[in-house]
Amino acid sequence: MTTNSLTTSQGAGRAGDKVFSGAAMAAGCLILAVLFGVALFLVVQAIPALAAPPADIQGGHGFFAYIAPIVVGTLIAAVIALVIATPVAIGVALFISHYAPRRLASGLGYVVDLLAAIPSVVYGAWGAAFLAKEISPAYDWLANNLGWIPIFQGPASATGKTILTAGIVLSVMVLPIITSLSREIFLQTPKLHEEAALALGATRWEMIRMAVLPFGRPGIVSAIMLGLGRALGETMAVALVLSSGVLTASLIQSGNQTIAAEIALNFPEASGLKVNTLIAAGLVLFVITLGVNMIARWIITKHKEFSGAN
């Protein structure tokens, strides 16, 4: 910004400019400070748990023996959610961007967004009261017929409150995230590429495979990463649905636990060192999701220049 006699003036207006731009900048810095503060306060409150003698931590073998199984449980639940949600979400995104009648498309997009609007505690209640009950016969079938695979080892949980049910509920919750991001990317595919493919005689599916999907690949990857971030940190679906326990390989028995659910279930009644242990667990979750999200955002910004987005 150049300064000359026309733009320099005196009086209240100038002070107003200073105050306003200062306030705007301060608000921006406050956000950075908050994010820094999140990390700082979690670390400060977590240190007593990390420094405590191993026998004082729940389980009696130190913090890492306590956190390791629930980190694995968190990953299991998130992977189940992504394995189910990703193909469906990409299908839905393609349906809205390339298959649905043009006039219906935005309305259908809104319907999928409604899935994101439903509060997580309602999903949890639904999973516990409806889905778990309806799905337990399927678990019996899996245990009887595919029981030789470790992840389907019987006996199946009679209530259906297993990590697989929790993963299915999580997949419903990450579905709208992956869908809406992939849809944006698919809609940005250059029209000329699509038309060129069709003009060469490609069927609609061949056009999508040759023009839309290669163009959208980085977008899809980052959408999946963002979905992963959400699935890792989701609390209520797991806390209400899963009947938790020790780390188990079988997905259809009760057992396993995730970090977020462990915190939610224990924090309200916790006191003393237990509070610090749970905050340390939160710190671990924070670091994991931060890493996942930063990779996702990095992929998006790396490809932004080429995508014609913004």
Place this chain on the structure above:
Amino acid sequence: MTATVVRKRSALTKGQLPKFAPYIVLAVAVIVGAAILALIGFNAFGWGVVSAALFTIGLVAWSGAVEGARKAKDKLATCLIVGSFLIALLPLVSVIWTVLVNGIPGLVTPGFLGTSMNGVTGAFDNKAVEEGGKVLGGIYHALLGTLQITLLATVISVPVGLLTAIYLVEYGNDRPLARAITFFVDVMTGIPSIVAGLFAAAFFFAVVGPGTKTGAVAAVALSVLMIPVVVRSSEEMLKIVPNELREASYALGVRKWRTITKVVIPTAISGIASGVTLAIARVIGETAPILVTAGFATTINNNVFGGWMASLPTFIYTQILNPTSPSNPGPSDQRAWGAALVLIILVMLLNLGARLIARLFAPKTGR
């Protein structure tokens, strides 16, 4: 001009399925599906799944025989993509149906919206189940708590979020600070809600004293979740304000801050308002952060800054997980589902409101 349509297959359309092919296959699939289900025990869900599978197999096989492998693959992809959309609708319909069926008995109980859980003990629930009386207790305290916490969170988040968006759009100019803020706001949208709650708890434990749990702590936790949403949506809205408007204002000698407050923000206000409404809709249903910051309460608490406070999501959670009467969880379930219905109605109204605001107060583009 009168065109006479000659119903004759030209050489160009040879080797194609007739237009009505999908309908025939669908009809056959539905009938065969019903027959198969009748043999192994009928249920509507299974019927739908079997029919859809039969339809896909039938259409793809027929297409493969008549039109060749490429067209068949195209048909298969279409079936799978439409199918995935229908699969995505299943949980939505199922959730809404479950909440409606289970929630209406609770909601229509007299006094459900107007009373708190103060003094409602397991003995009353046992009596209601055994003697068939009215289920006592309601969600007034939770509703009040949710409104207070959300209001305070909004009061914190909107100024910070809006000012940050203004900084990014009007003052940022792609400076390192602006880029850092953009990046970290994006990262912040991914903070798990429970971590936001733990942060607020840890912050107040360190500053005020261990065990501090009030509505205000919960509001701070919700703000951490809400600010990035407000920043992103306001930023998008400020960006689409045409530069001509700013330049016209500068040309009249108006200072930058007056231009922003008098020209830019009024132009974008509908989008900003609808973004804020959506952000409220997002945080009003958050459970985990309130669970670790505001505690549980069964009584009405009008003070956000003192004492434990109930909220709708935590009310649902505790009623399901720790029923008031452990031997008879029925009344607690009924209250929980009633509260879930109220919560969903609130969220849907906010979403609808956001769309209405965006449409009704949209700036006149003059084009």
